[in-house]
Amino acid sequence: MMGPKQETQSALFYEFSLEDHVPQDHFLRSIDQFVDLSSIRPHLSDFYSHTGRPSTDPELLIRMLLVGYCFGIRSERRLCEEVHLNLAYRWFCSLDLNDRIPDHSTFSKNRHGRFRESGLLRHEFETTVARCLKEGLIGGHGFAVDASLISVDVQKQNSSNPEDWAAKQIDPKDAPRAVREYLDTLDDEAFGAATTVQPKFTAHADPASQWTAARKGPAFFAFSTNYLIDTDHSIIVDVDASRSNKTAEVGAMRKMIDRTQERFGLKPDWIAADTAYGSGDNLVWLTLKRQILPFIPVFDKGERTDGTFSRSSFAWDDDNDRYICPEGKELLHTRRNYSDATRSAPTWKAQKYRALKADCMTCPSKAKCCPNSDVRAIHREKYEHVRDFARKCTASAYNPTAQKRRKKVEMLFSHLKRILGLGRLRLRGPCGVQDEFTLAATAQNLRKLAKLKPLVPAAG
Template structure:
């Protein structure tokens, strides 16, 4: 028997509670237990006027942004539509059925104003990290660092070759916001001061982005998202936006390690990274601060022709010299030379030489320098730190560290595949930084929700 026609008959009164209609196992229920925005109004008090029309509650805006980044809804216009329709989103944002959702333009005005001036998103991220530490997810003993390319909101059609681009000709008064931000960061180590080499192309819409072909495919404009994580549970303890070049990415390591030391008193006993972070100055900086570099060192000193390599020579640090297997000495200087080529190169390396007469009379010359009159060895300025990294690479702990390094790579995969941050929507270095901070906050909250899910409550019959 066919049922009767279903007709909507509006009732005069409704008894409705959002609490009853949000599933107990919903992700937002678990996340909500770790979102503490009680101090946000006090934090922003100095950035609001004491008179005028009341503004939209900043806690509501932050909760909506967290919903967007936790579920990959990065368009603020679409986010407002989803919060308007989704009961769980309304419940998390503390909105009743009759409450109006803010307009999408409200986010832009606050993001470029109060949120950025007060560094609210950095404060929100650090609050989440502090909660992870409080819950015992961060020990601070072992940390890993890595960077991932995120495509910028720019394209080659709207760009200029480096021969035609001159930043001094840009008028800041008439330039768009992203261009003004580019002019502001020309002297910062993470951007303009990271390298003197100019990119092949400069985007008109986002000149701070880097033209790169690092993925071995089609070149594109991008920013680098740098993560410093604690390997115990893969919690992101710091995040930094930089240019997509190695110097800027490696330099951000120092910035983030100093920041977590000042903010959370975290000082790792080891740092895990790939060969991009194995430069001599970086290794020396880590060793000087008692941080063990679990980093593979790319070494070119080995030889394939059967002759002795640098590893066969003993380093005498006390006398600043090498000793060959035959017991002869290789020194940097034996007397003062007027020839500048015999002095320091100024390129971060030093050359040590044996005496020509000694090598010519040596019975092992065929194994040492068959094609040269005398043997010479080049030593990097931070060779001691490199040797520390090489010695660590022979331990079992190093093998464990190389497996733990995959955790930061998994976070980047989650960032792009699940949260949908494969391409930036906001422009400029500040826009990239805002997106990276919100995404890292969402990832930490999802981590907390996964490890400590909300307790299930049985409904009363």
């Protein structure tokens, strides 16, 4: 039969426990076992006054931010509402039913103040990486690096040509926060000093962002989030923000590799990346200065697309410092016989190797080699020895495994945008962007820990 109508009845007393109402297998319970905030108060002790009204607990703010980034709640207004209503969120934030939720403006005040000045978000990210290391999820043998474009919360209509921007007289004291941060990063390799090329447009609200059409579609303003991951379990060992151009992203990679070694003593045996990281200077930095094997395709402009012989069609003879063409003729950078043999010895500089005109004019393959010139010449880069070493790495039997593992970082970017909802930035300026990327990477590592090391509910 039909049951009685449910009516709201107010009781004088309730016996209620959040601990009993959050399921033992809830995802937040698995995350909570890996959240270590014991070092927050000592870390922030110098940034609080010893007098005045008590402030909001910084541990509560960090826990709320972790909830927001773990579950894709981007708005801090909405985050406060969700924590107010959701019992599991209250339990994770150590809030009772009667505890008051902080106002959304508290996050902005602390983020622009003591959190940023103390580097607290970076500190918590490194604490999470240290926990992953303790749990045995970081092997430290193979790393992968990549960058992904994240659009900025500005519009093209609110931008101008850099020349018009430079002509404006702006007092740094009266400028918005994002503009002041832009001025502070003009000499930073990841931002202002990354390239001397002037962008087509500069955003007024966030001038540090990059106007880019790298997605082969309509151009937009963006920053790049750079991930350095351990390929064993896709743990993010470092994260950095930069402008969206190749030079800035390579600079971010170098910074992350050095910082990871300094913080955790981790230096990989090999690293995998795409062609954007395959410039000669970067390969020299990896192989000669850091002794890391590069499974990186070489950035090479020597390949021809018109059907004629490319540089790779010529065999390099290192013992005799020459190229051998497909017809067996040699190309030399000099044909003089010096009394001092060191004058013609191979050196670390760019050189041009040429064949004999007599050989080329009578060659049966001239139409496929140098149809528009009398002699075939090959330009050899300054660090071609290192580039040849990188080619051997990418041609080795282990390269398919390294490239397969490299795709794990692309999966993390997909998860970042699709699950965590970071397809468009909410904060502006280099510091705000770095905060968002750091919190998102922390949340991804915590979710990975919870997945690989789930909490086993107590029996009974």
